[in-house]
Amino acid sequence: MLYRIVTFLALLGAIHLAALQPLMAQQGSAQIERLVERFEHDLERAFMRGRNELEQFRNRQAMQAAVDLSQYLNAAESADDQIYVAWHLLSLNPRHAAARTIFDEHEIDLPLNQRLQFAPKQAPPPPDNRDLVRIIHEQLYPKTSDVIAVAQSAVRSYTRANTNSTRTFIRSLVRLRSDAEMKALVDPILAFYFPAEAKQAGIRPNPDSRNWLNPVDRYLLEYGLLSCEAGYTPPLSGSISRSNDQDTLTSNSATSWQFPIPLAHWSMEIVANQGHSGQATVSRQAGGSGITVSWNDNGDVTIKGNGIDLGYQLGTGPHYLQVVATGGQWAIAINGGQVASGSMQRQAWQHFRLGDKSSAYAAQVRYLSANSHYLATLAPGVTLPLALQEPEPEPTTTDDWRAALQSNLEQQIRFAFNDVPLDDVVAALNQLSELNWHLDQSAEPLSTLPLNLSGEGMTGNQLLGWFERLAGLSYRLEERGVVLLWQ
Numbered sequence: 001m002l003y004r005i006v007t008f009l010a011l012l013g014a015i016h017l018a019a020l021q022p023l024m025a026q027q028g029s030a031q032i033e034r035l036v037e038r039f040e041h042d043l044e045r046a047f048m049r050g051r052n053e054l055e056q057f058r059n060r061q062a063m064q065a066a067v068d069l070s071q072y073l074n075a076a077e078s079a080d081d082q083i084y085v086a087w088h089l090l091s092l093n094p095r096h097a098a099a100r101t102i103f104d105e106h107e108i109d110l111p112l113n114q115r116l117q118f119a120p121k122q123a124p125p126p127p128d129n130r131d132l133v134r135i136i137h138e139q140l141y142p143k144t145s146d147v148i149a150v151a152q153s154a155v156r157s158y159t160r161a162n163t164n165s166t167r168t169f170i171r172s173l174v175r176l177r178s179d180a181e182m183k184a185l186v187d188p189i190l191a192f193y194f195p196a197e198a199k200q201a202g203i204r205p206n207p208d209s210r211n212w213l214n215p216v217d218r219y220l221l222e223y224g225l226l227s228c229e230a231g232y233t234p235p236l237s238g239s240i241s242r243s244n245d246q247d248t249l250t251s252n253s254a255t256s257w258q259f260p261i262p263l264a265h266w267s268m269e270i271v272a273n274q275g276h277s278g279q280a281t282v283s284r285q286a287g288g289s290g291i292t293v294s295w296n297d298n299g300d301v302t303i304k305g306n307g308i309d310l311g312y313q314l315g316t317g318p319h320y321l322q323v324v325a326t327g328g329q330w331a332i333a334i335n336g337g338q339v340a341s342g343s344m345q346r347q348a349w350q351h352f353r354l355g356d357k358s359s360a361y362a363a364q365v366r367y368l369s370a371n372s373h374y375l376a377t378l379a380p381g382v383t384l385p386l387a388l389q390e391p392e393p394e395p396t397t398t399d400d401w402r403a404a405l406q407s408n409l410e411q412q413i414r415f416a417f418n419d420v421p422l423d424d425v426v427a428a429l430n431q432l433s434e435l436n437w438h439l440d441q442s443a444e445p446l447s448t449l450p451l452n453l454s455g456e457g458m459t460g461n462q463l464l465g466w467f468e469r470l471a472g473l474s475y476r477l478e479e480r481g482v483v484l485l486w487q
Contacts, residue, residue, distance in 0.1 A: 029456040032176070032185055039169040039193075046161035047215040050154030054219055057142075057150040065139040066092045072132065073098060079106060080127035087111060087124050088136055094118045126337050133336030134320070144229045144364070147220070155216050170197055177201070184416060188452035192470065206419050206450045210261050210471060217260060222369050228257040228352055229364035236286075238354070247361060248276065251354040256286060257365070261472060262348035262446065264486065265368035270321040271361040274299050278358025281305075282325070282365060283351045290349070291323060291330070295360075303332055306344040318361060325349065326368070327442065348445035348486075370487035401479045408435050409460035409482070416454040422471060423447035426484070435460060436481025443486040446471055 066089060073085045086102035093099075094116050103110050111120035126133045170190075177186040191198040191205040193212045198205050205211075213221070220226035227233070230240050231249045238255025242248065268282050270293055277297045283290030291305040299314040303323060312334065322333040331341040352365040413433075417425055422439070429437045439447065451470055455463070464482070467473040473484045 029185055029454075029458055032173075032189060033458070033462060035169060035172050036189065039165060042165035043158075043162055043215055046165065047154075047158050047219075049161070050158040050216060051219060053150060053154045053157070054216075054223075054225075057146075058223060058225075061142050062092050066096070068139050069136065070096075070098065072135070073102070076132075078127065078129070080124075081129050081132055082106075083108065083124050084127050084132070085136065087120075088140065091118050091120075091140075126333070128337075130336050137336060141366075142225070144227060144232050147225050148232065151216065151220060151225070158214075158216055170194060174201065185454045185456070188454060191452060206452065209419075209450050209452060212469070213260055221261075221367050224366065224368055226260075227364050227366040228259070229362070230255070230354060230360075231362075233257060233364075240354075248359055249361070249363070250359045251278070251356060254353060254356045255358075256351060256353035258286070259350050259352070259365075259367060262350050262449070263367055264346070264348065264442075264445070265326045265370060266324070266349060267366040267368060268293065268323045268352070268364075269366065270295065270363050271318060272321065272359075273318045273361065274316055276359045276361070278360060278363075279355035280358065280363055281351075281353050281355075282323075282349055283353070284347050284349055286351050287353075288351070290347075290351075291325065293321060293323060295321070301334075306330070306347070308332075308340075308342070308344070310340055312339070346442070346445045348449070399479075402477055405435070405477050405482065409464070412457045412459055413463060414456050415458075417451050419450040419452060421448045422451055425451055438478075438481055438483045440476075440483050440485045443473060443484050446473070446486055 069085055069089045069092070073082065073089060076082045076085055082102050083106060086096075086099035089096045089099035090111060094112050100110060111118060113119035173186050173190050176182045177190065187198070187203050190201065191203050192209070195205045195211060217226060228235075230251070231242060235255045236258045238251060238253045240249050240255060241252055243250070266282060268280060268291070270280055272278070272295050275297050277295060279292060279294045281290050281292040289305060291303065291308060294302045294304075299316065299319075300311065301314055301319075301321060302309075302311045304310075308330065310332065314334065320333075320335050324331045324333075325344075325347075328343055328346040329341065330344055332339050354363060420428075422443075426437045426439055429435070449471055453466055453470065455466075458466075460482075464475050467475070467484060471486070473486055476483045476485060
């Protein structure tokens with residue numbers, strides 16, 4: 001059996017060859033792979049009822065939103081209002097006849113692909129009718145309390161259904177770990193899936209590593225239903241109190257939240273009035289610099305960080321402030337109208353914090369995925385990720401280079417990575433591997449993400465599966481080699 005020994009002399013202290021007898025190690029690695037596959041299969045099966053509940057919730061919400069938006073479309077007078085409502089109607093129902101007619105009448109290309117799926121490249125600019133913009137936003141995005149209610153039910157059914165599978169998986173890993181020769185293979189798996197149990201076993205998971213995202217949270221993230229909201233989501237540190245009338249929330253100290261995984265796309269949303277003041281920051285590291293929104297009791301607002309330095313005087317009345325980041329772009333909206341947009345360095349965002357004594361009606365960060373058209377509705381004018389655009393057709397023939405890559409990906413690899421940054425892992429794989437590995441520009445924000453994984457007899461395709469689990473990376477085969485992507 002052909003093995004490629006992955007080493008990199010400059011990383012001898014971090015990337016090492018597992019000292020295992022080849023046959024026993026190969027059998028152990030294969031056993032772990034089977035355990036992981038069975039566990040994840042059981043989890044997806046356990047989530048079936050919860051998935052149905054969430055699907056029904058989304059369908060009910062979308063159907064009601066489509067009914068309401070149809071009424072707004074009929075009442076809309078200006079062309080801008082009509083196009084804006086019709087665009088959002090098509091995001092809910094690509095076959096909506098009246099909405100498609102609006103685009104035909106104004107000789108505008110439909111935001112649909114050849115299969116009549118919603119596939120926008122840009123959202124239309126919000127009209128001057130701010131009330132309409134606000135109403136549409138409220139129709140499209142369910143209240144956090146409603147999401148929490150249905151998510152809690154989904155979590156309960158999922159937990160009841162997977163309890164035995166989870167216990168069996170943990171016991172199996174712990175039993176394998178009792179064999180000293182298997183410990184190096186098991187420890188990274190236990191730390192990834194169950195950091196609390198790993199700590200009890202004496203393993204110290206790297207806090208900067210990405211943790212496993214269970215099926216419920218993955219579903220919520222995919223459809224823009226996952227967020228951290230002050231007053232609803234428990235913070236990592238600090239606390240939130242509410243006024244006697246429950247209208248105003250206040251941070252009792254510097255209060256912070258950590259996202260479950262690094263994010264490329266998010267929307268920070270603040271609702272504040274005169275008399276409120278505070279500061280909210282989304283950053284890459286806890287306590288680090290990032291993008292900060294500040295507001296004071298006179299109605300002054302500033303947005304700073306990552307090349308942004310803007311200020312506005314909003315005057316009286318409640319104001320809805322929104323900062324959206326998607327990849328290397330940002331957009332700012334006030335009361336539904338976009339006021340600025342631009343480019344910035346791509347980041348892997350992981351933290352949200354409110355400054356001490358910050359007060360507002362609401363403050364949250366909505367987690368977004370590249371697969372969600374919410375990016376288009378939240379950040380009109382920015383270029384959307386490739387995931388939302390028309391996919392390239394699958395090749396009708398297999399090129400020689402593609403066949404060679406696919407063949408190489410079926411060969412086995414022997415390796416061990418201990419807290420090794422992603423870019424160093426890729427560099428090591430390129431040193432002594434026939435395959436050429438590359439980080440796409442989209443994945444560069446994750447270049448310092450530490451990876452922990454050991455494998456004996458793992459194929460390149462299986463390693464790609466672990467890249468997806470450990471770092472959220474997808475891949476693309478190109479003539480130059482395997483390209484790792486982050487969307």
